Amino acid sequence: MSKTAPIALTLVLVFSILGYVAIDSNSNNTEDSSDNTFTCDDGEVISLDLQNNGIEDCSDSSDEDVIDHSKHLHADPILEAILVEIEADQFVAGNVIHDHPMEVRINWIMQSADGISSGDNLATDMNGAWSFDIYVEDRSENISITFRAHNLPEDTWSDNLTITIEAEEIPDDNSGDDSGITDDNETDGSDNNTGDTGNETDNGGNQTGENTPPACDAGQDMTTDVNELVYLDASNSADVDGDSLQNPSWQILERPENSSAVVVNPSNLVAEFTPDVIGNFTLEFYVDDGEDFCKDTIILEAVITTPSITPFTVSQVLTKDTAMTDITFSSEGGHIETWAISPDLPTGLDFDLEHGRISGTASDVMEETTYIVYANNSAGSGTASVTLSVIELGYDATDLAQFWMDFFQCQTADDRPSVDDLDTNGDDNFQCEVSITLNETHLIITTNGIPNHDFESMLACTQGGDCTSEQNYVWSIPRTPTNDTTGGHNSADCPETNGDYECAPARGSIAVAINGVPLYGPEDGPGGDAVAAEHGAFVEDRQPIDLGICHGHNAMGGTYHYHADSNCMHWHPKDGENIKDDYDMSNPQVIAQNTYDGNHSQVIGVAYDGYPIYGFWGYDNEMNIVEMKSSYELKDGETGYNGIDDYQYTEGLGHLDVCNGHFGPTPDFPQGIYHYHTTMQNGDGDMGFPYFLICYHGEADMTSNGGNGNGGGGGDDPCAGHGDTWGPGIGPPPDGCGGGQGGQAEISVIDNWSFDPMALLIIGLCGATAWSLRRK
Numbered sequence: 001m002s003k004t005a006p007i008a009l010t011l012v013l014v015f016s017i018l019g020y021v022a023i024d025s026n027s028n029n030t031e032d033s034s035d036n037t038f039t040c041d042d043g044e045v046i047s048l049d050l051q052n053n054g055i056e057d058c059s060d061s062s063d064e065d066v067i068d069h070s071k072h073l074h075a076d077p078i079l080e081a082i083l084v085e086i087e088a089d090q091f092v093a094g095n096v097i098h099d100h101p102m103e104v105r106i107n108w109i110m111q112s113a114d115g116i117s118s119g120d121n122l123a124t125d126m127n128g129a130w131s132f133d134i135y136v137e138d139r140s141e142n143i144s145i146t147f148r149a150h151n152l153p154e155d156t157w158s159d160n161l162t163i164t165i166e167a168e169e170i171p172d173d174n175s176g177d178d179s180g181i182t183d184d185n186e187t188d189g190s191d192n193n194t195g196d197t198g199n200e201t202d203n204g205g206n207q208t209g210e211n212t213p214p215a216c217d218a219g220q221d222m223t224t225d226v227n228e229l230v231y232l233d234a235s236n237s238a239d240v241d242g243d244s245l246q247n248p249s250w251q252i253l254e255r256p257e258n259s260s261a262v263v264v265n266p267s268n269l270v271a272e273f274t275p276d277v278i279g280n281f282t283l284e285f286y287v288d289d290g291e292d293f294c295k296d297t298i299i300l301e302a303v304i305t306t307p308s309i310t311p312f313t314v315s316q317v318l319t320k321d322t323a324m325t326d327i328t329f330s331s332e333g334g335h336i337e338t339w340a341i342s343p344d345l346p347t348g349l350d351f352d353l354e355h356g357r358i359s360g361t362a363s364d365v366m367e368e369t370t371y372i373v374y375a376n377n378s379a380g381s382g383t384a385s386v387t388l389s390v391i392e393l394g395y396d397a398t399d400l401a402q403f404w405m406d407f408f409q410c411q412t413a414d415d416r417p418s419v420d421d422l423d424t425n426g427d428d429n430f431q432c433e434v435s436i437t438l439n440e441t442h443l444i445i446t447t448n449g450i451p452n453h454d455f456e457s458m459l460a461c462t463q464g465g466d467c468t469s470e471q472n473y474v475w476s477i478p479r480t481p482t483n484d485t486t487g488g489h490n491s492a493d494c495p496e497t498n499g500d501y502e503c504a505p506a507r508g509s510i511a512v513a514i515n516g517v518p519l520y521g522p523e524d525g526p527g528g529d530a531v532a533a534e535h536g537a538f539v540e541d542r543q544p545i546d547l548g549i550c551h552g553h554n555a556m557g558g559t560y561h562y563h564a565d566s567n568c569m570h571w572h573p574k575d576g577e578n579i580k581d582d583y584d585m586s587n588p589q590v591i592a593q594n595t596y597d598g599n600h601s602q603v604i605g606v607a608y609d610g611y612p613i614y615g616f617w618g619y620d621n622e623m624n625i626v627e628m629k630s631s632y633e634l635k636d637g638e639t640g641y642n643g644i645d646d647y648q649y650t651e652g653l654g655h656l657d658v659c660n661g662h663f664g665p666t667p668d669f670p671q672g673i674y675h676y677h678t679t680m681q682n683g684d685g686d687m688g689f690p691y692f693l694i695c696y697h698g699e700a701d702m703t704s705n706g707g708n709g710n711g712g713g714g715g716d717d718p719c720a721g722h723g724d725t726w727g728p729g730i731g732p733p734p735d736g737c738g739g740g741q742g743g744q745a746e747i748s749v750i751d752n753w754s755f756d757p758m759a760l761l762i763i764g765l766c767g768a769t770a771w772s773l774r775r776k
Contacts, residue, residue, distance in 0.1 A: 447516025456548025
């Protein structure tokens with residue numbers, strides 16, 4: 001073979017490959033550009049793009065093969081119907097008003113003397129028309145038929161439509177020509193018939209038959225406390241003939257000696273009665289239908305039980321010369337005859353002996369003191385405890401600078417304990433550091449991000465060698481929190497707020513703890529609820545996530561932070577205890593107990609709007625100390641796998657509002673202040689999402705907080721969060737942010753080029769030829 005032959009062969013093979021690939025690509029393009037039309041059943045031609053767009057573009061509707069009803073919602077069906085009578089036949093003729101009437105089915109239920117029957121699959125024609133035949137043999141009672149239209153694909157319903165057919169009159173068995181009784185009272189030849197028809201008419205002449213007396217139902221016998229109001233309820237009384245109940249009346253047949261109790265509203269079906277002495281009361285209920293009557297009795301036993309009062313435990317910090325929030329006690333069982341309190345309240349406070357209420361204005365400072373409230377009757381006493389203290393005027397809620405100066409930890413050497421990262425070898429001897437400076441409008445808080453308790457870095461440290469390290473955070477917090485009333489915010493990270501408040505970041509820093517550690521939003525790197533995953537609500541299969549003590553862990557770059565709880569800063573081990581073994585995180589229901597001491601929780605952090613965040617325990621509306629509960633719950637079928645999107649806010653489910661806070665007194669602001677709480681449970685005892693907060697009730701400057709790119713709300717930088725919300729071992733970067741801090745890589749994609757086995761064969765031949773040339 002000449003030297004030029006292999007070269008020529010190689011060129012032929014190369015051009016063959018290129019030609020084949022180009023031909024294959026062109027063939028694909030040819031297929032893509034084929035006839036883009038669709039022929040309807042009636043011959044009409046429409047664009048192929050319109051064939052299955054969820055809208056009927058063909059006049060005969062034959063193009064709508066699949067409708068995505070979640071995107072093309074229609075108005076609820078409207079139901080119309082009339083009763084039609086033709087000679088002896090009766091039927092209901094109806095119509096459904098709906099965009100797609102043939103997708104609607106009519107549900108019905110019919111009640112008559114024959115019984116109750118129902119159905120749910122009565123179809124309409126393409127115009128929405130339908131009919132219903134009525135087959136009832138016994139017409140002695142009214143016939144009631146209720147219809148309701150059901151749009152099956154979208155599961156929407158019309159309002160109920162009820163048609164009633166009056167009962168037919170039943171002729172008297174003794175009337176007519178065959179009765180033997182004539183109009184002039186002639187007899188039928190029987191010796192016993194006298195022609196006196198008056199009594200016969202009274203006894204059997206009623207065309208609907210003999211009257212049936214009403215049936216009385218005075219309810220069940222009952223037991224109640226003396227002086228406790230009860231309701232006498234005879235509303236279940238009825239008349240089978242359908243006659244109206246007349247002249248209802250309650251009366252006392254028997255009563256204990258010395259009783260003077262009376263029935264209130266005795267002429268009503270439901271009356272009121274309050275027994276005044278111990279013993280049995282026999283009460284009778286009467287009613288008639290204008291012709292016959294009935295009676296029924298019940299026995300009410302009046303007893304005396306020892307009172308049980310609520311609230312059982314109350315704690316309140318009062319401010320000198322400032323009116324307190326009243327504390328009112330009430331009975332949960334047992335009549336209360338008298339009230340008492342011991343010891344005597346301080347000057348300026350009063351205990352109402354009639355209503356069991358503490359109120360007033362304390363005039364002197366007082367150390368914490370516990371009082372016992374007594375609710376008494378002849379059976380005994382119920383008790384409750386009240387812990388009160390009186391301080392000088394509380395902190396100024398219009399300028400929190402001094403409050404934060406007093407409560408931030410780690411500001412002095414005496415308040416900087418040596419702590420250990422339990423995921424490293426040996427003792428680390430870390431120390432937290434916090435410093436605060438003031439300007440006219442803000443606190444400037446500088447911290448090193450180390451907590452004031454032993455902690456666990458978790459996976460970033462144990463698997464990646466990236467353990468917690470000192471940071472240089474600088475936080476700028478407003479001294480004077482101001483409620484946000486502007487609205488119109490982006491609600492992507494807090495959809496339940498409808499834009500009323502600024503969203504806290506779903507991932508990344510949302511607040512700073514008083515030990516200088518960032519508080520993070522609820523989501524992990526892949527976008528799931530990190531706290532719910534920690535407690536087994538779902539399996540995080542996108543990236544390993546593990547939270548340590550107090551629901552904290554370390555992110556890339558040594559940035560330790562909390563996703564929930566954080567109350568370890570106030571946990572103090574008893575002799576022989578350690579935080580690793582004795583801070584109970586076994587389930588969300590027990591976590592708040594770690595720091596419960598019977599009092600309102602201490603402050604644990606500050607949000608970027610300047611409002612304080614307190615621990616798990618707070619005051620409810622009656623000033624009881626309770627574990628504060630979130631008002632968020634999982635949507636049906638969700639687990640938290642999708643993070644914030646899996647939750648919905650249900651007002652009143654828990655104690656807190658849509659941002660996870662509320663306005664009310666705290667020990668530091670007895671006059672009241674808006675504040676957030678840490679939560680581990682909602683009102684139903686499920687996960688306490690969002691754990692810290694999900695939006696800012698106050699005006700938050702999301703660009704003024706920072707520290708190594710992690711200290712504040714994150715600003716508007718779409719690529720912020722490397723090493724926390726995205727990066728190696730966490731997840732891909734946001735669009736346009738490249739591969740990380742090392743630079744951005746670009747990938748070009750060639751569209752419409754493809755290879756198949758023939759192309760691979762040609763490539764193989766090309767390779768063999770090249771190898772042959774190399775050998776020669």
